[in-house]
Amino acid sequence: MKIDFDGIQAFVAIAELGGFSKASEHLHVTQTALTRRLQKLEAYLDLRLLDRTTRYVELTAVGREFLPQAKSIVGEVTRAVGTLKDMSSRGRGNFTIACIPTMASQALPAAIRRYALAYPGNRIRIIDASGFEVRDAVLHGQAEIGIGLPTDRHQELEETQLLEDPYMFFCREEHPLSNRDHVVWSDLHEAELIAISTMSANRLALDAQLEKHGINLSGRYEVRHLSTAIGLVAAGVGAAILPSSTLEVGARPGLRRIPLKGPTIKRKIVVIRRRNTTLSPAADAFVRLLLRRNDEQ
Amino acid sequence: MKIDFDGIQAFVAIAELGGFSKASEHLHVTQTALTRRLQKLEAYLDLRLLDRTTRYVELTAVGREFLPQAKSIVGEVTRAVGTLKDMSSRGRGNFTIACIPTMASQALPAAIRRYALAYPGNRIRIIDASGFEVRDAVLHGQAEIGIGLPTDRHQELEETQLLEDPYMFFCREEHPLSNRDHVVWSDLHEAELIAISTMSANRLALDAQLEKHGINLSGRYEVRHLSTAIGLVAAGVGAAILPSSTLEVGARPGLRRIPLKGPTIKRKIVVIRRRNTTLSPAADAFVRLLLRRNDEQ
DNA sequence: TTTGTTTATGCAAGGATAGCAATAATTACG
DNA sequence: CGTAATTATTGCTATCCTTGCATAAACAAA
Numbered sequence: 001m002k003i004d005f006d007g008i009q010a011f012v013a014i015a016e017l018g019g020f021s022k023a024s025e026h027l028h029v030t031q032t033a034l035t036r037r038l039q040k041l042e043a044y045l046d047l048r049l050l051d052r053t054t055r056y057v058e059l060t061a062v063g064r065e066f067l068p069q070a071k072s073i074v075g076e077v078t079r080a081v082g083t084l085k086d087m088s089s090r091g092r093g094n095f096t097i098a099c100i101p102t103m104a105s106q107a108l109p110a111a112i113r114r115y116a117l118a119y120p121g122n123r124i125r126i127i128d129a130s131g132f133e134v135r136d137a138v139l140h141g142q143a144e145i146g147i148g149l150p151t152d153r154h155q156e157l158e159e160t161q162l163l164e165d166p167y168m169f170f171c172r173e174e175h176p177l178s179n180r181d182h183v184v185w186s187d188l189h190e191a192e193l194i195a196i197s198t199m200s201a202n203r204l205a206l207d208a209q210l211e212k213h214g215i216n217l218s219g220r221y222e223v224r225h226l227s228t229a230i231g232l233v234a235a236g237v238g239a240a241i242l243p244s245s246t247l248e249v250g251a252r253p254g255l256r257r258i259p260l261k262g263p264t265i266k267r268k269i270v271v272i273r274r275r276n277t278t279l280s281p282a283a284d285a286f287v288r289l290l291l292r293r294n295d296e297q
Numbered sequence: 298m299k300i301d302f303d304g305i306q307a308f309v310a311i312a313e314l315g316g317f318s319k320a321s322e323h324l325h326v327t328q329t330a331l332t333r334r335l336q337k338l339e340a341y342l343d344l345r346l347l348d349r350t351t352r353y354v355e356l357t358a359v360g361r362e363f364l365p366q367a368k369s370i371v372g373e374v375t376r377a378v379g380t381l382k383d384m385s386s387r388g389r390g391n392f393t394i395a396c397i398p399t400m401a402s403q404a405l406p407a408a409i410r411r412y413a414l415a416y417p418g419n420r421i422r423i424i425d426a427s428g429f430e431v432r433d434a435v436l437h438g439q440a441e442i443g444i445g446l447p448t449d450r451h452q453e454l455e456e457t458q459l460l461e462d463p464y465m466f467f468c469r470e471e472h473p474l475s476n477r478d479h480v481v482w483s484d485l486h487e488a489e490l491i492a493i494s495t496m497s498a499n500r501l502a503l504d505a506q507l508e509k510h511g512i513n514l515s516g517r518y519e520v521r522h523l524s525t526a527i528g529l530v531a532a533g534v535g536a537a538i539l540p541s542s543t544l545e546v547g548a549r550p551g552l553r554r555i556p557l558k559g560p561t562i563k564r565k566i567v568v569i570r571r572r573n574t575t576l577s578p579a580a581d582a583f584v585r586l587l588l589r590r591n592d593e594q
Numbered sequence: 595t596t597t598g599t600t601t602a603t604g605c606a607a608g609g610a611t612a613g614c615a616a617t618a619a620t621t622a623c624g
Numbered sequence: 625c626g627t628a629a630t631t632a633t634t635g636c637t638a639t640c641c642t643t644g645c646a647t648a649a650a651c652a653a654a
Contacts, residue, residue: 003378005302006611020632033612035633040610045378046385048575054620054631061392061441061577062384069377076373080366081300081342087359088343095358144358278345280358303642317601327644332602334642351600351650 007041093282098143131201146272171239184262195219304338390579395440428498443569468536481559492516
């Protein structure tokens with residue numbers, strides 16, 4: 001026979017409120033229904049839980065023993081179901097997002113700020129990691145969604161373009177090109193460039209595109225993180241070609257960010273998620289917020 | 298809407314066994330039913346708990362979060378219901394009995410020994426207390442059943458006679474009457490008798506019956522407990538009139554227990570329980586065992 | 595493409611549940 | 625002592641739910 005949650009719920013309500021009628025109001029059913037539910041439960045257990053006349057309701061010895069368990073069961077179920085309904089109806093809930101460092105320090109905080117207004121109380125765990133790690137975090141389920149670079153079009157991953165991030169030329173204001181409103185690739189001297197390590201997903205993406213245009217550049221210095229490259233530029237070691245989002249305009253005095261044309265090369269930033277999986281409402285709302293903003297721009 | 302325990306149970310089974318078909322075997326329903334249950338739950342929550350194709354079943358982020366709670370719910374409910382069914386079907390369970398001291402040291406242990414054979418594992422808590430306290434313990438629900446003396450026929454109490462306990466004459470073997478096969482009331486000299494305090498339910502019961510027969514006895518010494526009286530008798534302080542069950546024949550060397558006739562006066566021992574209440578199956582079985590034994594004798 | 599496996603669905607039947615109205619049981623009050 | 629008031633129970637019916645069968649659809653592997 002099927003286990004009868006209604007019966008347990010009825011038992012708790014009747015026992016706690018001390019009567020069928022009061023309990024029936026509380027549960028929004030008729031008192032007839034409660035009588036039946038309790039009878040059914042007692043019949044199933046072959047046990048009397050409540051001794052009752054028309055004047056009073058009283059726990060039996062067994063009922064007294066069962067009541068705390070029953071209360072805990074009813075409480076646990078209603079709490080759990082309530083939480084879930086909250087998730088779906090109001091987008092409540094917590095989720096994890098993986099994100100590459102540049103986005104994590106620029107676009108993501110802004111998005112989170114807007115998200116927090118619409119969904120206060122939701123917690124977001126951020127895994128800030130390299131492009132490869134972002135991909136893996138999503139693939140292995142450590143993060144529901146990722147913000148990163150386009151990957152190898154893995155069978156199980158689905159990528160949606162979030163924005164395009166043009167590569168720009170970064171240098172100190174003392175640099176000969178620092179006053180140009182734009183530079184072209186042929187202006188650049190390989191010798192003074194700080195490059196990103198080929199270990200990086202960024203570098204791979206850049207190289208692939210440069211190759212299409214017959215451009216070939218490799219810097220004198222090689223670092224692994226964009227932030228390190230910026231540091232070297234700031235210290236006057238050299239200049240660098242980095243995604244524009246690496247540093248907002250004017251974020252660091254003495255540094256210049258100059259558009260790079262002929263051709264303009266961009267890296268795509270994508271939202272990554274597992275294919276054929278359902279996002280939690282909280283994460284789903286976040287993704288929609290991210291992408292909607294993107295459309296508007 | 299009503300909370301759907303079946304759905305939760307289905308969710309757990311499908312998630313844990315990794316498929317609808319396996320889960321359906323486990324729950325002894327068709328796979329169709331499981332599909333429907335899960336669909337209903339998901340529809341109610343407006344939330345997807347399992348991402349599934351015909352080839353695999355996989356938890357969604359929300360499902361992963363919910364699964365432990367769901368498991369705990371299902372476990373708690375099945376455990377609780379199982380315990381209750383055990384109570385009814387096999388008389389499993391623990392209960393409390395209140396009992397007057399003489400019965401607690403004589404008849405009760407024997408009954409418990411027999412009970413333990415039929416219902417191994419059941420724990421019995423014994424409140425050994427005076428007749429008044431036994432009555433109150435039952436009345437106030439501290440004990441489900443009581444073994445004691447007939448009381449004031451309280452509205453809420455129900456008494457069933459368990460046995461009759463004749464008063465007998467207790468003395469040391471040096472006593473002049475010690476070799477008689479019985480004594481009569483007129484043989485007794487008040488001066489050497491040890492009496493029970495009028496605080497005792499025992500004494501009240503005895504006095505009431507003596508009065509009917511025009512016998513009037515009050516001892517020189519007065520004690521509160523039968524066991525104390527026995528002690529005084531054994532020490533040679535005097536003799537006493539006590540219920541036969543106070544001491545089994547030959548239980549203490551040097552002491553004699555002699556039937557007391559003309560008339561024979563007995564105290565009744567009753568099983569006390571609250572009227573209109575249902576005993577736990579464990580306690581009920583014990584009562585029936587007690588009374589059945591009584592009928593057989 | 596075919597095949598085998600697994601979940602989903604249309605449909606009909608059976609079962610369970612709720613509500614109404616009336617009844618029975620019990621207490622309180624006149 | 626009888627009557628009213630309150631409360632749980634029950635008969636009955638309509639409705640809703642659930643199940644199971646048969647079948648379809650989806651998917652992966654050969």
